[in-house]
Amino acid sequence: MRISQSWIWQSLCKLRQLARPFVVCDIGSGITASFWHENWTSLGSLLLLTGEQGPRTSGLPIDAVVKEAIVNNNWWIHSFRSRNPVISLLKNCLPDPQAIVTSEVDDCFLWRIGDAPPTASFSSSLTWNHLYDRLPEVTWHRSIWFKGRIPKHAFLSWLIVLNRLSTKDRMRSWGISVTPTCVLCGLADETRQHLFSECDYSREICDYFFSSAHLSPPPVFMDTIHWIRAPTRDSNINLILKLAYQASLYVIWKERNSRLHTHSSRPAASLIQEIQCLLRAKMDILTREQRNLPSTVTFLSSWRRLFDR
Structure with missing residues (x-):
């Protein structure tokens, strides 16, 4: 049975693609962040980089978290000899896993506007000014x-x-x-x-x-x-x-x-x-x-x- 959703919630869901570039993940232990969907490598969503071929070619499920991509203290594709461009792209994108292996803090999601450093606080005015051209201030x-x-x-x-x-x-x-x-x-x-x-x-x-x-x-x-x-x-x-x-x-x-x-x-x-x-x-x-x-x-x-x- 389909659960009806409020108009407000549906409207918010439509803004996901608009909000996604602003959300970055400060990776910690990797037990929360989605490997394919979250922006945790500073390159954006890995799924957008690799397309649907990413999970299929690499063998890592699309719903996997970052921690599940690490096997024996290294990335699961570390020993792959394939010359597939998707595998090569992933190897070049992934950072050193040792910091994730030894981390005891949870992943943290931050808000980043343009080239500014990510922050834990959200500013509606700064976000608005980034999305839309600011008109000249009126004198009245x-x-x-x-x-x-x-x-x-x-x-x-x-x-x-x-x-x-x-x-x-x-x-x-x-x-x-x-x-x-x-x-x-x-x-x-x-x-x-x-x-x-x-x-x-x-x-x-x-x-x-x-x-x-x-x-x-x-x-x-x-x-x-x-x-x-x-x-x-x-x-x-x-x-x-x-x-x-x-x-x-x-x-x-x-x-x-x-x-x-x-x-x-x-x-x-x-x-x-x-x-x-x-x-x-x-x-x-x-x-x-x-x-x-x-x-x-x-x-x-x-x-x-x-x-x-």
Whole structure:
């Protein structure tokens, strides 16, 4: 009877060929490492070198471990006189067996990235950078991916920065027949720039928090993204403003979708109140992480001083 496997496990199994070159075996006693399959000679899998003829020609079973290939303190093919190319290849690949014979430690599997020395630790970032070309670092990443962010807000903000949302101007460019007018204000065509920077409805929400800090953001959306990274010299206020701005973008997009698909609407004041409740709870969590700071400089005190009105 065939045992069903989860989708995750099946997906991982499909990555075996991709991961195999990274796995090397630091041979010890040879009782664990597969002779034919593991990369224990630094030349890769011996089965890939010799093909299926390797086990057949040499007489060593395909499931044999390295220890089983040693007979009388030497490789089992040591005395072979055959000129078969597979036998010759194996003799040239195999190291001195004496270190394996005398070893009392088990084989150890390591992770090697490129030409770097093998290591017992695994780094997903180093592995990713080795597999894929690293794109140039963007100048706005710290405005989106910062410590303390709310993940769903940061993710949507990232999509907005990349201009990947299905705003009406993009939908029309795809050939979809929709009215171009902004559903929030009804005064201009819906674009990223209009929806998140120029729309009167959206500006009322964002400006509530900026005006509370006595600040005025740039009029262009991408300029605001760069500016929001550090609009003041107060690190607490900077984080609060980034959280408030991302939360504003999130509720604006949610309200836009609600009006477009369910024809229900809320006033801007209702969205501001929703953001206030959300961020007030977030400030409480962040303040608990500031146990060693005076109560007058915590996130919660900064929030109450400027934004909780």
